[in-house]
Amino acid sequence: MSALSDPKGALSDLTRPEGWVLGVSVAFLLFLLVALLTGALGPSYFLFLVGLAGMYALLSFGLNAQWGFTGLINFSVAAFFGIGAYGSALITASSSPVAERLADVPVLGSLFGLPLVGLAVGLVVAFVLAVLIGIPTLRLRADYLAIASLGLAEVVRLIVLNERWLTNGSAGVRGIPGFFQGWPVLSTFPEAMPGLRLEIVPGSPIFLETSFWQALLNVLLVLAFAGGAYLVLRRAHRSPWGRVLRTIRSDEDLARALGKNTYSFKMQSFVLGSLIMALAGVFYTHLNLYVGPGDLDPITTFYAWVAVILGGSGSNRGALFGGIVIVTIREGTRFLNDVALPINPAPLRLLLIGVVIVAVMRYRPQGILPPQRELIWPNAIDDRGAPNRPDSGVREQKGGGGDE
Amino acid sequence: MSEGALAKTNPVLRVDDLQKSFGGLAATDHATFGVEPGTITGLIGPNGAGKSTLFNLISGFYEPDGGTVEVNGADVTGMEPYEVADHGLIRTFQTPRKLEGMTVREAMLVGPRKQPGESFLNLFTSPGAVDESESANLAEAERILEEFEIDHLATQPATDISGGQMKLVELARAMLAEPEVLLLDEPVAGVNPTLAKKLKTQIRRLNEQGTTFLLIEHDMEFVMDLADPIVVLDQGHVLTEGTPDEVRNDERVIEAYLGGGA
Numbered sequence: 001m002s003a004l005s006d007p008k009g010a011l012s013d014l015t016r017p018e019g020w021v022l023g024v025s026v027a028f029l030l031f032l033l034v035a036l037l038t039g040a041l042g043p044s045y046f047l048f049l050v051g052l053a054g055m056y057a058l059l060s061f062g063l064n065a066q067w068g069f070t071g072l073i074n075f076s077v078a079a080f081f082g083i084g085a086y087g088s089a090l091i092t093a094s095s096s097p098v099a100e101r102l103a104d105v106p107v108l109g110s111l112f113g114l115p116l117v118g119l120a121v122g123l124v125v126a127f128v129l130a131v132l133i134g135i136p137t138l139r140l141r142a143d144y145l146a147i148a149s150l151g152l153a154e155v156v157r158l159i160v161l162n163e164r165w166l167t168n169g170s171a172g173v174r175g176i177p178g179f180f181q182g183w184p185v186l187s188t189f190p191e192a193m194p195g196l197r198l199e200i201v202p203g204s205p206i207f208l209e210t211s212f213w214q215a216l217l218n219v220l221l222v223l224a225f226a227g228g229a230y231l232v233l234r235r236a237h238r239s240p241w242g243r244v245l246r247t248i249r250s251d252e253d254l255a256r257a258l259g260k261n262t263y264s265f266k267m268q269s270f271v272l273g274s275l276i277m278a279l280a281g282v283f284y285t286h287l288n289l290y291v292g293p294g295d296l297d298p299i300t301t302f303y304a305w306v307a308v309i310l311g312g313s314g315s316n317r318g319a320l321f322g323g324i325v326i327v328t329i330r331e332g333t334r335f336l337n338d339v340a341l342p343i344n345p346a347p348l349r350l351l352l353i354g355v356v357i358v359a360v361m362r363y364r365p366q367g368i369l370p371p372q373r374e375l376i377w378p379n380a381i382d383d384r385g386a387p388n389r390p391d392s393g394v395r396e397q398k399g400g401g402g403d404e
Numbered sequence: 405m406s407e408g409a410l411a412k413t414n415p416v417l418r419v420d421d422l423q424k425s426f427g428g429l430a431a432t433d434h435a436t437f438g439v440e441p442g443t444i445t446g447l448i449g450p451n452g453a454g455k456s457t458l459f460n461l462i463s464g465f466y467e468p469d470g471g472t473v474e475v476n477g478a479d480v481t482g483m484e485p486y487e488v489a490d491h492g493l494i495r496t497f498q499t500p501r502k503l504e505g506m507t508v509r510e511a512m513l514v515g516p517r518k519q520p521g522e523s524f525l526n527l528f529t530s531p532g533a534v535d536e537s538e539s540a541n542l543a544e545a546e547r548i549l550e551e552f553e554i555d556h557l558a559t560q561p562a563t564d565i566s567g568g569q570m571k572l573v574e575l576a577r578a579m580l581a582e583p584e585v586l587l588l589d590e591p592v593a594g595v596n597p598t599l600a601k602k603l604k605t606q607i608r609r610l611n612e613q614g615t616t617f618l619l620i621e622h623d624m625e626f627v628m629d630l631a632d633p634i635v636v637l638d639q640g641h642v643l644t645e646g647t648p649d650e651v652r653n654d655e656r657v658i659e660a661y662l663g664g665g666a
Contacts, residue, residue, distance in 0.1 A: 232528075235527055235528070236524065236527060239521045239527050239534065240513070240519045240520075240521030240522045240534070240537075240538060241521060241522050241523065241524050241527060243506075243510060243513060243514055244514065244522055246503070246504075246505065246506065247503060247506075247514045249504070250501055250502070250503045250504045250506075251500070251501040251503065253465070253485075253497065254497065254500065254501065254503075254514075255514070256464075256465070256484070256485040256486055256489075257463060257465075257485055257489065257494065257495050257496070257497070258489060258494065258514055258515060258517070258577075258578075258581055259485075259486045259489030259490055259494070259517040259518075259581060260486055260514075260522070261484070261486045262486070268524055272524075314505060370505075371505055374506075374507050374509065374510055374559070375506075375510065376509070376510060376513070376538070376542065377521060377534060377535065377538040379531075379534075379535040379538070379539070380535060380538035380539040380541075380542050
């Protein structure tokens with residue numbers, strides 16, 4: 001049943017934590033709306049935050065496809081993110097050392113500067129790297145991938161920092177265009193839009209200018225990326241393919257004994273997750289318009305793990321929720337600067353994340369929104385007219401109506 | 405062809421001169437035997453005789469140091485477990501781990517081999533084929549659960565059912581893989597007598613329907629009642645094989661179990 005055709009039924013179908021999350025989200029949105037209307041929160045900055053939230057959601061989707069689905073421990077989220085970011089930056093940026101050197105090569109030279117080529121390069125490099133690191137480690141026990149990925153993250157970061165001929169080293173890459181540069185209509189959309197002045201609350205006008213429309217385009221881009229990734233993952237998770245991954249997570253030998261080529265399945269899961277992380281990096285490049293070696297710091301990996309564990313391992317919407325929470329904490333604490341505090345608020349951010357994760361582990365170790373119902377290919381259930389919900393949920397007494 | 409006994413046999417599983425050592429200890433020591441189609445063959449032997457090692461060698465979880473394993477006439481020696489399964493040999497485990505976050509029905513659906521929906525690309529390029537096979541598999545899973553008289557468990561979380569029920573589910577799931585020969589590793593270990601009886605009935609029923617079994621079991625009463633022939637393993641090699649009565653009265657078997665001869 002869909003939430004649109006039967007809103008009341010959909011509401012009563014929610015489990016307690018789902019209702020709780022819904023309530024908090026609505027309250028949070030109202031709070032943001034008030035902040036926007038009163039001018040306390042600039043509309044362009046708000047859209048930048050939405051873009052950032054989408055980026056973290058992508059990172060958590062990617063990690064969830066590896067850890068949540070299959071139980072693969074990947075500590076190189078930042079590396080795959082960085083490869084996506086640098087891949088697209090080095091192709092598109094005006095200050096890219098590679099582009100400068102190859103500009104005169106026929107055909108090849110003309111590919112530089114095109115964001116879609118940057119996207120493809122970022123994904124291809126991430127794909128190759130994921131396969132290369134997967135070949136030796138995925139045949140072994142889970143801990144070997146964990147160790148290898150820890151090393152990989154550092155190797156990628158150090159290469160980016162030290163290979164100046166390729167990456168500009170610590171100076172980073174500047175002069176990155178927006179993702180829609182060179183596209184018809186969309187490339188000139190922000191400039192073409194008129195500046196608007198809205199005054200909804202008297203005395204605090206809101207200005208919508210070029211930067212706002214630019215940010216709006218970015219939000220649309222990340223919605224397309226994250227929405228696409230979400231739909232793909234949701235379908236995959238409920239499929240026989242996802243079922244094999246979940247079997248591997250609990251008992252790999254069982255899957256092997258039943259005729260599943262677990263090495264191949266683990267590789268697919270690892271590559272899929274890594275590609276989604278690289279996609280987050282590609283988006284970040286065109287959001288931030290600058291990338292530097294600092295973007296590959298392990299903190300990004302840490303944030304993605306917190307988001308997935310917080311949201312509920314194995315749950316796509318849990319990953320989405322976790323990603324949003326991370327951005328809220330990360331960016332929300334900036335506003336503490338305006339409040340007089342006896343201590344410097346910046347380090348509070350990590351402390352707050354630590355407290356949140358400890359609280360979740362103590363009171364809800366399965367995460368806020370764990371997968372809550374049977375994951376059987378939907379059409380198979382509908383075809384048979386069988387109830388599409390178990391007598392008792394897998395983890396809760398009620399199954400969610402919407403997803404997973 | 406003078407050995408009439410060998411000439412008429414055409415084993416579905418043939419183990420020939422199989423060897424495996426762990427750091428100088430010969431866990432499997434030139435083991436040779438065959439499993440005839442349509443039988444329930446028992447594999448017994450004292451603790452440490454190498455029964456589980458033999459299972460792991462046959463099913464591809466260990467690579468043998470020497471010798472061959474044939475399933476249906478095909479040489480599967482040194483193959484990956486999934487490749488061995490593709491030849492029709494399915495195995496269960498002594499202590500099945502429960503599949504977290506799955507219902508019994510979902511856990512069952514892992515069983516069928518070569519599902520179209522197990523290809524990532526198919527999910528997007530031919531969802532129709534996935535629909536079809538998943539519906540058929542679901543119907544088949546529910547039918548088998550009914551035959552096993554555990555259909556009431558279908559939508560229970562797999563983590564909530566008892567160890568004995570899990571063994572039944574495991575057997576039921578293995579049937580979804582349509583095995584020609586099914587290896588059961590201690591099917592009734594730690595299972596209460598009522599469920600053990602149920603398991604025995606089911607194994608017998610499936611055998612009558614054409615599935616060949618090779619089972620390891622420590623419960624002598626269970627294995628003597630169910631299996632024929634019985635292969636006795638001691639210190640990695642086949643001590644003897646025969647009918648339950650022959651094995652029961654064989655002095656060497658008694659000696660092996662009592663720890664004599666050392």
